[in-house]
Amino acid sequence: MSIFVAGQLTRQPGADPRTVTFVLVDVETTGLDPAQGARICEVAVVRMRGDGVVLDEYATLVDPQTPVPNPESHRITDADVTHAPTFAEIADDLLARLSGAIVVGHSLDYVDRFLSAEYDRLGVALPPVPGLCSLTTARLHLDRPDHKLAEVANLITGEWPSALPSALGIARAMAATLASLVGAAPEPLHWRGLAPVALPGQPRHTPVTPRVVGLRKGSEGWLATLSARLPYTVDPPAPRPDGLSDYRALLARALTDGRIVGDEATHLAALVGRAGLTQATARQVHEEFLVVRRAHAESDGVVTAAELRELQRAAKELAATHLIMDLEEAAAANRARRGAPLRGWRILPVGDSAEVTGVVDVAVDHGATVAVKLTRTVRLVVTDPAADDTDPRIVRARELGVPVLSVAEAHPLLADAIAAATGGGQEAGTDEPTEVYDGPRWHEFWRVRELSPAEYHEQYGGTVIDPIPPAPVADTEEFPAGPAVGRSAPVLGGSHAKSGCAVVALLGGALLAGTIELVRHLVL
Structure with missing residues (x-):
């Protein structure tokens, strides 16, 4: 039986969507049809207020208790789900996050069929839950040839979604898109559909197995990206002790030289899932690690310049610089007392070698400061011996006339500047201002009017209802659980009808499961 009763974000009168809670949901699956044995192998939730404030996140791989085919589609393998919980183990935790909200999916019908099958398998009966299909919403209001999630998200937010194809990456992309759509649409949008309802069950805080996808160093370092890819879970479950021990051991080895490199980051990302870390628990582990390092440096009563530099490198990698801020301020005061001959120098390192x-x-x-990108205020670029001369930073520096020196060349230059005790050049400045964004560009694709049900069916083959004038709705922060908001009947015709998305056609039984799953991903 279907769980969700689809409503709409419409230009017709209705409830203010900024006052309600939405839950953006995505699932990755072992196939397209749960009736033929396909199961959920990853689920993610972003719980967000309609004004764009994220309230909670939840994400975990799920042991489908069946082989996971077509890893090239969702990049999930049998090995990935070895330590993952089963759906039965997370069912209550998931319900707690769906409760009291409008559930959103990009192809809501797909999410509905799989969640319905999983809860039916457990014998859990659920009341009708309000749902919204973001694919249908985009088609109703945006005159574009392509309404896949990545394209719509890029159009509306100005950024391509990151961490795809993870379920959390998709849910976050939906959340950012919905927040911008509700907050900046050329015409006010209103919610027409059921009011949120309370769902049964209490959270069990089952350990999760989050997945890190799209790991990169970025300007903040590997661990900052790793942590950002984890769910922002307000009340996280406890990590698994064995996985946590392995993660801490590898972290200690990786930071022996104060730096995290790509292979080490990849291995840490794999252990994050096994340990069951979220943003909060990962931050706690990282801060505890730095506290221990600091205590060791302070054990003799003096933190030397070399020890402070090691702590600074570790703190930057761990995104925990606030824990050594007092040490940095004391060191800065000492430099000020003895003079800072390189004050005003901004140096851009290209490469992360020890040299x-x-x-x-x-x-x-x-007294110098470190730049994270090339601007006109950078005074010197220091390159790794293995640096490629075609690196865009090196090419641009030479175009701007900024000296590009090897380690061997930079040493005597800095030594001479220090010896001469001259600041040289202008004070450290700020980065150049970025281009000002002049209004939402996606407004030019806003339809003159939203599609009627007949027009929608003609273009996309799906079915949507024609909104009717709503009943008065109290101006509350969140809808109370209970009757429909804006109408007295479900949004779609029939009892607990499916979403307004075009239903994905089931392929013939002879097709491979991998082909089926790839068809599903074309929508995303």
Whole structure:
């Protein structure tokens, strides 16, 4: 039986969507049809207020208790779900996050069929839950040839979604898109459909197995990206002790030299899932690690410049610089007392070798600052011996006339500047201002009027209802559980009808499961 009763975000009168809670849901599956044995192998939820404030996130791989085919589609393998909970183990935790909200999916019917099958398998009966299909919403209001989630998200938010094809990456993309759509549409949108309802069950805080996808170093470092890819869970479950021990051990080995490199980050990302870490628990582990490192440096009563540099490198990697801020302020005061000959120098390192790091450390210890990108205020670029001359930063620096020096060349230059005790050049400035964004560009694709049911059916083959004038709705922060908002009957015709999305046609039984799953991903 279907769970969700689809409503609409319409230009017709209705409830203010900024005052309600939405839950953006995505599932990754072992196939297209749960009736033929396909199961959920990953689920993610972003719980968000209609004004764009994220309230909670939840994400985990799920042991489908069946082989996971077509990993090239969702990048999930049998090995990935080895330590994952079953759906039965997370069913209550998931219901707690769906409760009291409008559930949103990009192809809501797909999410509905799989969640319905999983809860039916457990014998859990659920009341009708309000749902919204973001694919249908985009088609109703945006005159575009392509309404796949990535395209719509890029159009409306100005950014391509990250961490795809993870369920959390997709749910976050839906959340960002919906927030911008509700908050910046050329015409006010209103919710027409059932009011949110309370769902049965209490959270069990079952350990999760989150998946890190799209890991990259970025400007903040590997671990900052790793942590950002984890769910922002307000009340996270406890990590698994064995996985947590392995994660801490690898973290200690990786930070022996104060730096995390790509292979180490990849291995840490794999252990994050096994440990069951979320953003909150990962941050706690990282901060505990730095506290131990700091205590060791302070054990003899003095933190030397070399020890401070090691702590700074570790703190930057761990995104925990606030824990050593007092040490940095004390060191800065000491430099000010003895003079800072390189004050005003901004140095951009290209490469993360020990040689480059050593040069930068010396410069910072004498008043220089480190740039994270090339701007006109950068005074010197120091390159790794293995740096590629075609690196865009090097090419651009030469175009701007900024010196590009090897480690061997930079050492004497800095030594001369320090010896001469001259600041040289202008004070450290701020990065150049970025281009000002002049209004939402997606407004030019806003339909003159939203499609009627007949027009929608003609273009997309699906079915939507024609909104009717709503009954008065109290102006509350969140809808109370109970009767429909804006109408006295379900949004779609029939009892607990499916969403307004075009139903994905089931392929013939002879097709491979991998082909089926790839067809589903074309919608995303």
